[in-house]
Amino acid sequence: MGNDSSLPSAGAYKPLTEEAIARICEAVGEDACVNDSDELRELGHDASEFNGLPLLVVEAVSAHQVQALLRLANALHFPVTPRGSGTGLTGGAVPLFGGVVLSLARMNRILSIDRENLITVVQPGVINMDLKKAVQREGLFYPPDPASLDTCSVGGNAATNAAGPSCIKYGTTCDYVLGLEAVLPSGELIRTGCRTRKGVVGYDLTHLLVGSEGTLGVITELVLRLIPHPPAVTTLVGLFPRLSAAMGAVASVLGQGHIPCAMEFMDRHCLELVGDCLPFEGVQESGAFLLVEIDGVPDVIQREIEAIGEICLECEAVNVLLAPDSHKRSQMWDVRKEVSLRVERHFPLYIPEDIVVPIGRIAEFVEGLPEMEQRYGMKIYSFGHAGDGNIHLNITAEDRRMLDRVEEGITEILKRVLAMGGTISGEHGIGMAKRRYLPLELSPESIRIQREIKKVFDPHLILNPGKIF
């Protein structure tokens, strides 16, 4: 992207003075201010490798406090980095230029669950799983399911347009956000969208804010769409000799009109690493693992899962397990997290990537990785969402000094992704981690328009500076 004088650089913000800190604390209330050095350090990073150090953390409990803080930031030109639960993987919540971290974690109330109109109104700090459980008690379902759903917040999910395995059937967070209340960098509060499924009044500011990674406004309330909770769910797992065989099964399942609520795969490297955790025979010798979940009416999904089992066998599956008990099922879901943990433990250099290729090219893409591994001295553990083409590449090397070479390799991989008609981030976002790769996917005209939109919302570039662009 080169330099652009209109975007902030390291020296763009003066350090926050004692006087400014005093004014902030007066504006938002002492109770909301945290300046204990341990906590500042703790809230200076997310789940990525990036770190920053805020001079102050404001833990808001109301939109008024958010407004007061941003009004001051806009007047005094200090950076504010909004933060949900800090589970992001791209440094989106890291205060790159110090300043203030604005935590929304204490705004964690579910304000209403409206069964008749199938909506819920929530504050941004509500934990995804807490919302899922609360609406399930009303017979309702909130589908978005990022891997961190036990700890991530719905506000952070909206800010990053997070998604997970269920995307193939249910879509991503943006498909469930009907409307927002947000504070703009000016301190003005706006409401976007509506509380109904349809609404076409003016430009779609809701979807512009969703996925903007906290750079355009701070979400202080969300109106979310709910659906009836599916009555039942069932699972199948299969082992295949090669990834291409597993992907053949995926194509057949979709081609025959089934719409599973998850189709997850792991490659050979992952199976070597964590095969011992899977309650299966012959795992470590297999070339690919596939997990398919289907939800709906019990007798229908029973028929469907059996049909899917047949498809897997026709596609050379060497072992198929239908409808495992819930203990085995949760073991199989947990095993994916184990990949990341073991990879992190084994390798001094570990970079998680999050790309998407068209479903029909997953096998071709993953089977092309060994050549890249060899050329750039990496080892790549691939797993992901076969049903939507979203692959998590766990890129590793034996030595941190290989970083430059590995980054060259990543650039090559991302170019290959784009050449296949894919995208360089499926659900983690850009944050700090992928800024450098943005021009691979977006044209200069697109980036220019987006930067100008940023300036419309945030003329003084005080909100989450240094992210995306």
Add this chain to the structure above:
Amino acid sequence: MGNDSSLPSAGAYKPLTEEAIARICEAVGEDACVNDSDELRELGHDASEFNGLPLLVVEAVSAHQVQALLRLANALHFPVTPRGSGTGLTGGAVPLFGGVVLSLARMNRILSIDRENLITVVQPGVINMDLKKAVQREGLFYPPDPASLDTCSVGGNAATNAAGPSCIKYGTTCDYVLGLEAVLPSGELIRTGCRTRKGVVGYDLTHLLVGSEGTLGVITELVLRLIPHPPAVTTLVGLFPRLSAAMGAVASVLGQGHIPCAMEFMDRHCLELVGDCLPFEGVQESGAFLLVEIDGVPDVIQREIEAIGEICLECEAVNVLLAPDSHKRSQMWDVRKEVSLRVERHFPLYIPEDIVVPIGRIAEFVEGLPEMEQRYGMKIYSFGHAGDGNIHLNITAEDRRMLDRVEEGITEILKRVLAMGGTISGEHGIGMAKRRYLPLELSPESIRIQREIKKVFDPHLILNPGKIF
């Protein structure tokens, strides 16, 4: 909204000179230029009451021509009004300030249908129904179904975020647009979004363009998401003594976890008007009509439609007809169009409105209309999408001279809609028809941000001026 010197007024654009017309024709090619006066008149209106008269129509067959035209418009400051099939109901495609109408109707090719990856790439002029038929031949389904689906274009659908009865289960056009190619008012061509279900790279320009009513860019290509075609569909119709009873049935159906692909209602006035067209007993004496469609696996939807029939009877339905034959079914769908036709024929003053209230308040809203009818001398025929709260109010009066009073009444109705948590346009958009009401729903801050976004895309305000704001 008052005046704003930054937005165009009637005198803002000089008439297109002979020389400018010659330059346009040279740039886009003579074949693309239409200046026959009958055709200019014909392409100066849409399906609304509004009219305009362009000095030239450009019928583009390529994005290059669109770029050439907009580059000239941006340099010479003449207005360009993009146009799909002209089926819009709010004047969105009417050339308010003359200038050039840019028709996309000839860019009507389906470029690819990718069965494996569940996407199709199309030009904007493809007719909605043609796309539906083409993908159905591949076993696939493109759900968005505005009432004009036999004649409306998918580009126009995207520009207005059009939707129809199936929204309750399948969402609106924006839920199916994965990516766009669009020409900006500068003449620059950008690609937004991606070809995959997931993608979070930069701001969501796709959703910003969708629903922007041709004011931010001209869509020249769309990447649309497809789903497997549902194997079967079945229908139920019910007559109820009162609308509140019908809406009680709607609430019970949704509350018991059914997700129909249509739940359409008509009120008492509509039944008086077109009851003779319905293949039913006792229609004209009834208070409300409900049509429910459900799609999916045959035996499951059979069970579901029977359960829904039971629910209707428990909710006081006086007559329920399960799974009518396809002839009767299409008669019942057609009857709604008949309402608009007869209303238009009977009444010298006819204004179609398109509002949304929360599903649970439809009955309360519609049953409050007689008081408004009386107060403002109107008669209102209501029908619409009970499953998503979107109601089409066919507002009529016996005398055109009552327009001012009727418009006062409409303002009152829209205020009531908003007080109930609804929105003033569900699927028709703002265009020219609802500009005056925009500040009822959007705050000054929201309108300011939207106008500034407009200026980022279109600094000389050449693209579809006078719409939305």
